[in-house]
Amino acid sequence: MKLVIKAVFVFFIITVMLIACKKEKALAPATPQSIHLKFVFSHTIDGAPVVLDTIKYLNKAGNLYSIINLKYFICNIVLHKGSDSIIIDDAHYVDIRDNATLTYSPSQLIANGSYDHISFIFGSDASKNKTNNFVNPPESNMEWPVPMGGGYHYMQLEGKFDSATVVKNYNVHTGALSGIPYYIPVHLSQSTFTANGTDLTVNLAMNINKWFENPNTYNFNIYGDSMMGNDTAQKVLQQNGADVFSVSSIK
Amino acid sequence: MKKLVILFFFGCGVLFLQHCKKDPSLDMPILTSDSTNNPIPYVITIPPGFPTVLNTPADNPLTVEGIALGKKLFYDPILSGDNTMSCASCHAQAFNFSDHNKQFSKGITGAIGTRNAPALINLIWEPYFFWDGRAATIEEQVLSPVANPIEMHLSWTTAVAKVQSNAEYPDLFNKAFQTTTVTQDLITKAIAQFERTFISANSRFDRWVLNIDTLSASEKRGYDIFYTEKGDCFHCHTTKLFTDNLFHNNALDAFPNDSGRAKVTRNSNDVGKFKTPTLRNIAYSAPYMHDGRFATLEEVIDFYSSGLQFSATVDPFMKKVNSGGVQLDAQSKQDLINFLKTLGDPEYISNTAYSP
Numbered sequence: 139m140k141l142v143i144k145a146v147f148v149f150f151i152i153t154v155m156l157i158a159c160k161k162e163k164a165l166a167p168a169t170p171q172s173i174h175l176k177f178v179f180s181h182t183i184d185g186a187p188v189v190l191d192t193i194k195y196l197n198k199a200g201n202l203y204s205i206i207n208l209k210y211f212i213c214n215i216v217l218h219k220g221s222d223s224i225i226i227d228d229a230h231y232v233d234i235r236d237n238a239t240l241t242y243s244p245s246q247l248i249a250n251g252s253y254d255h256i257s258f259i260f261g262s263d264a265s266k267n268k269t270n271n272f273v274n275p276p277e278s279n280m281e282w283p284v285p286m287g288g289g290y291h292y293m294q295l296e297g298k299f300d301s302a303t304v305v306k307n308y309n310v311h312t313g314a315l316s317g318i319p320y321y322i323p324v325h326l327s328q329s330t331f332t333a334n335g336t337d338l339t340v341n342l343a344m345n346i347n348k349w350f351e352n353p354n355t356y357n358f359n360i361y362g363d364s365m366m367g368n369d370t371a372q373k374v375l376q377q378n379g380a381d382v383f384s385v386s387s388i389k
Numbered sequence: 390m391k392k393l394v395i396l397f398f399f400g401c402g403v404l405f406l407q408h409c410k411k412d413p414s415l416d417m418p419i420l421t422s423d424s425t426n427n428p429i430p431y432v433i434t435i436p437p438g439f440p441t442v443l444n445t446p447a448d449n450p451l452t453v454e455g456i457a458l459g460k461k462l463f464y465d466p467i468l469s470g471d472n473t474m475s476c477a478s479c480h481a482q483a484f485n486f487s488d489h490n491k492q493f494s495k496g497i498t499g500a501i502g503t504r505n506a507p508a509l510i511n512l513i514w515e516p517y518f519f520w521d522g523r524a525a526t527i528e529e530q531v532l533s534p535v536a537n538p539i540e541m542h543l544s545w546t547t548a549v550a551k552v553q554s555n556a557e558y559p560d561l562f563n564k565a566f567q568t569t570t571v572t573q574d575l576i577t578k579a580i581a582q583f584e585r586t587f588i589s590a591n592s593r594f595d596r597w598v599l600n601i602d603t604l605s606a607s608e609k610r611g612y613d614i615f616y617t618e619k620g621d622c623f624h625c626h627t628t629k630l631f632t633d634n635l636f637h638n639n640a641l642d643a644f645p646n647d648s649g650r651a652k653v654t655r656n657s658n659d660v661g662k663f664k665t666p667t668l669r670n671i672a673y674s675a676p677y678m679h680d681g682r683f684a685t686l687e688e689v690i691d692f693y694s695s696g697l698q699f700s701a702t703v704d705p706f707m708k709k710v711n712s713g714g715v716q717l718d719a720q721s722k723q724d725l726i727n728f729l730k731t732l733g734d735p736e737y738i739s740n741t742a743y744s745p
């Protein structure tokens with residue numbers, strides 16, 4: 139009988155150890171986070187899909203312009219849900235010419251429930267905007283030089299514009315200038331959604347013309363070239379950038 | 390009863406060991422002595438801040454024996470039509486593996502090409518080869534100069550036969566690839582392995598960044614010009630590689646006579662675009678540009694300062710194209726050149742691992 143009691147005792151100990159070996163399962167949350175979220179990026183001029191390399195767009199300042207390159211970072215997506223907000227602590231790089239970058243599927247899963255709205259940082263906050271944070275291209279090619287503050291460009295938007303019949307290049311390059319951050323906290327309107335057991339796709343659209351019109355008029359003839367080191371240009375774009383993104387759909 | 394209890398303990402023990410077994414994916418690799426003459430893997434040491442993703446095809450891992458074979462082939466004129474020319478004829482180590490002071494290289498018949506022989510350096514991080522990027526791997530790139538009538542002018546069929554009939558090579562192929570049968574594929578793989586070991590990361594600039602060397606006042610001013618919009622060099626010549634490995638029209642001509650990248654993509658928006666060359670060891674690899682039109686760094690800086698030409702596909706990075714360039718004064722030009730010279734790595738051009 140004593141032996142049987144010992145056996146039961148040993149069985150109990152081993153069971154506890156087995157459970158310890160399955161730590162991940164033991165710590166699984168009560169509310170399962172099982173829904174995949176995917177973000178899809180599109181780019182428009184006042185609602186029309188962008189056609190690259192053609193001087194055909196008009197901004198508020200009257201510049202007739204083309205878009206040749208558009209590359210940017212977003213990071214720190216937050217799905218706001220009262221005290222249970224979900225923070226996706228990651229950065230994503232978008233290149234309008236690289237389809238692979240136009241979708242972003244965070245590894246983090248979310249739980250069922252209602253979410254108030256979505257926000258993110260356009261560019262990179264201080265925790266991610268450090269030289270050598272990215273060593274592999276294409277992200278590493280967004281390097282912002284150390285003598286100008288280091289880190290990475292938030293955005294490289296480039297093209298040509300017709301300036302009094304002379305075609306010129308313009309560069310809209312944003313970043314943290316000499317240590318002053320100009321990243322943009324973006325709070326998306328109409329981004330309330332309910333997760334109900336199925337994976338969700340958030341379609342985000344950037345209206346490029348919005349960079350140049352609200353609240354400040356951005357004129358390529360004033361800021362067209364060598365604007366990286368121009369504090370005023372960086373501030374203007376930071377203010378204008380709050381509403382360049384909108385949610386087309388969440389489904 | 391006692392036996393039953395012992396059996397029970399034994400069962401629990403087995404179950405416990407089985408259950409707590411380490412994840413096989415976390416197991417350390419098992420190193421065994423090699424009795425089958427398998428080649429020895431060669432591990433690339435990545436310098437600080439360099440990309441961690443290497444452009445090495447899965448079917449051509451680096452090995453000590455493969456690299457040794459590639460080195461022998463790189464320096465052997467056996468791959469030319471008249472046994473006078475090797476890869477090294479146009480890619481000399483002393484000149485950053487470029488063709489010293491030659492605008493265009495001369496082939497075995499005396500014919501010349503239309504593009505400058507590019508320097509060979511830090512190739513393991515390059516996603517494209519040739520000025521127009523028409524080859525995606527070194528293996529693919531190697532195919533061209535051997536067979537090209539204005540370069541080494543040897544058919545690959547003959548090249549393979551010559552190497553096969555050589556007294557030394559079959560054994561070296563056996564050591565590298567476990568076969569004495571020479572093929573075009575294995576020749577290109579061996580040369581590619583050798584070239585992937587060409588790594589340069591020990592310039593004065595690198596050591597200055599690591600706080601183990603100094604720069605002069607002029608070199609520091611040049612550094613600031615390079616890395617601000619005053620010189621605006623950094624957009625294309627970026628990262629530790631000093632290249633973005635992308636294609637740009639850098640405003641050389643109002644009417645480009647070499648369509649460059651457009652020859653590959655058939656896209657008119659790519660006319661006049663060429664791959665950004667690295668600036669590492671730039672002082673060793675004159676002349677400059679895809680057509681070697683500039684003999685000196687001074688000529689290059691003069692061009693970027695005041696010689697830019699607008700064309701339909703000129704790159705947006707050439708912000709000052711409408712005013713001819715970044716308009717540097719004489720002192721700034723000299724400072725910039727002095728900085729560029731700090732990117733030289735004498736160890737690279739004398740490293741015996743790359744020498745014949």
